[in-house]
Amino acid sequence: KDSYDITLLPGDGIGPEIMSATTGVLLALSKRCNFELRTTEALIGGAAIDAVGDPFPDESLRQCLSSDSVLLSCIGGYKWDANPRHLRPESGLLKMRKSMGLFANLRPARVLSQLVDASTLKREIVEGVDIMVVRELTGDVYFGTPKGIDVIDGKRVGYNNMIYGEGEIERIARVAGDVASKRSGKLCSVDKANVLDVSQLWRDVVTEIMSSEFKDVELSHMYVDNAAMQLIRYPKQFDTIVTGNIFGDILSDEASMLVGSLGMLPSASIGDGLGPGVFEPCHGSAPDIAGTDKANPLALILSAAMMLRYDLDRDAEATILERSVEAVLDMKLRTADIKQEGDGCRLVGCIEMGKAVADIV
Numbered sequence: 181k182d183s184y185d186i187t188l189l190p191g192d193g194i195g196p197e198i199m200s201a202t203t204g205v206l207l208a209l210s211k212r213c214n215f216e217l218r219t220t221e222a223l224i225g226g227a228a229i230d231a232v233g234d235p236f237p238d239e240s241l242r243q244c245l246s247s248d249s250v251l252l253s254c255i256g257g258y259k260w261d262a263n264p265r266h267l268r269p270e271s272g273l274l275k276m277r278k279s280m281g282l283f284a285n286l287r288p289a290r291v292l293s294q295l296v297d298a299s300t301l302k303r304e305i306v307e308g309v310d311i312m313v314v315r316e317l318t319g320d321v322y323f324g325t326p327k328g329i330d331v332i333d334g335k336r337v338g339y340n341n342m343i344y345g346e347g348e349i350e351r352i353a354r355v356a357g358d359v360a361s362k363r364s365g366k367l368c369s370v371d372k373a374n375v376l377d378v379s380q381l382w383r384d385v386v387t388e389i390m391s392s393e394f395k396d397v398e399l400s401h402m403y404v405d406n407a408a409m410q411l412i413r414y415p416k417q418f419d420t421i422v423t424g425n426i427f428g429d430i431l432s433d434e435a436s437m438l439v440g441s442l443g444m445l446p447s448a449s450i451g452d453g454l455g456p457g458v459f460e461p462c463h464g465s466a467p468d469i470a471g472t473d474k475a476n477p478l479a480l481i482l483s484a485a486m487m488l489r490y491d492l493d494r495d496a497e498a499t500i501l502e503r504s505v506e507a508v509l510d511m512k513l514r515t516a517d518i519k520q521e522g523d524g525c526r527l528v529g530c531i532e533m534g535k536a537v538a539d540i541v
């Protein structure tokens with residue numbers, strides 16, 4: 181196959197800026213490598229609320245499901261923060277993941293040699309770090325019921341339910357086992373089984389799946405509080421991490437500072453492999469820098485590389501794209517988030533960074 185239908189979801193904040201940088205790169209890559217990308221934009225998040233009053237309209241879902249793959253920037257912003265929950269951008273993102281069956285989110289945190297000094301941690305701690313966080317994406321306290329804010333005896337109570345069914349844990353464990361066995365074979369499952377029943381089930385089921393289906397994978401368990409500390413103390417002890425939705429959300433943002441910036445972290449949201457995946461950076465809409473050309477487009481560009489690899493079966497092209505990102509860093513171009521004082525690099529904006537990658541692919 182040499183022609184693909186891609187849905188683009190530019191979203192909010194810096195979303196449209198990084199999307200335009202990334203589509204420029206993809207266009208250049210497709211020309212060089214002789215394949216065609218037919219792109220269609222669709223609405224999600226605040227942009228969708230403003231346009232049609234729904235953060236993930238059915239039309240967008242249909243569009244996504246009928247494509248070969250989906251590339252998403254980011255959603256959210258102050259403007260919608262006071263809306264009722266179902267009219268918030270974040271609800272659109274969750275609805276997209278759930279309705280497309282994207283239960284696994286792969287978040288690689290690989291420290292590039294060019295950026296070791298961009299991390300706030302010491303060079304010797306982060307150099308060579310290469311971690312894959314496998315985050316469960318459609319369960320946990322994000323989707324559990326009952327949930328809400330009620331009034332009891334004149335006082336408000338807020339509640340959500342942290343809940344995992346056995347089947348949900350089994351399928352994410354299989355993804356993690358598969359990922360780990362293609363990497364170093366080391367898998368660390370992160371939970372809070374010392375306190376939470378849902379985590380005890382998590383630990384039991386992950387152990388069962390690994391011992392019956394992934395005998396070559398070396399499984400360890402760690403409590404999430406310790407894991408947060410160990411990620412900073414000695415991150416090189418980790419290879420593949422598997423964890424639930426909310427712990428994975430938090431630990432992957434933490435892991436981004438090993439790499440140097442949240443603006444460098446891509447991700448792949450995938451399901452059973454029958455439908456399209458969604459490829460999305462780990463970061464949000466960065467409203468503090470939106471519209472100023474300061475955003476780092478590399479997380480989305482690297483997400484596009486994951487799209488080429490996982491959904492379009494274009495491994496060689498994914499590698500070209502990843503090498504091009506490194507080549508641009510070798511040319512000492514830096515957006516503000518990865519620029520260090522006195523590093524001898526040139527500060528560039530989102531547009532120029534995108535053009536530099538497009539020129540080199």
Ligand code: NAD
Nearest residue numbers: 254255256257442443462463464465466468469475476517
């Ligand atoms: P954020 O990730 O948007 O920003 C956190 C910090 O990182 C900010 O200082 C921001 O400027 C910086 N940053 C993030 N991405 C960057 C990039 N590509 N280049 C340079 N700097 C970057 O998190 P937040 O501020 O907590 O949330 C802002 C909004 O984004 C909220 O509405 C939140 O719900 C939403 N959000 C969306 C997603 C998503 O779309 N997947 C993820 C996280 C947060």
Ligand code: IPM
Nearest residue numbers: 256270273274429462463464
């Ligand atoms: C992310 C974001 C989302 C999440 C929010 C915006 C719903 O933080 O993609 O990491 O928590 O999954």
Ligand code: MN
Nearest residue numbers: 429430433462
């Ligand atoms: Mn997050």
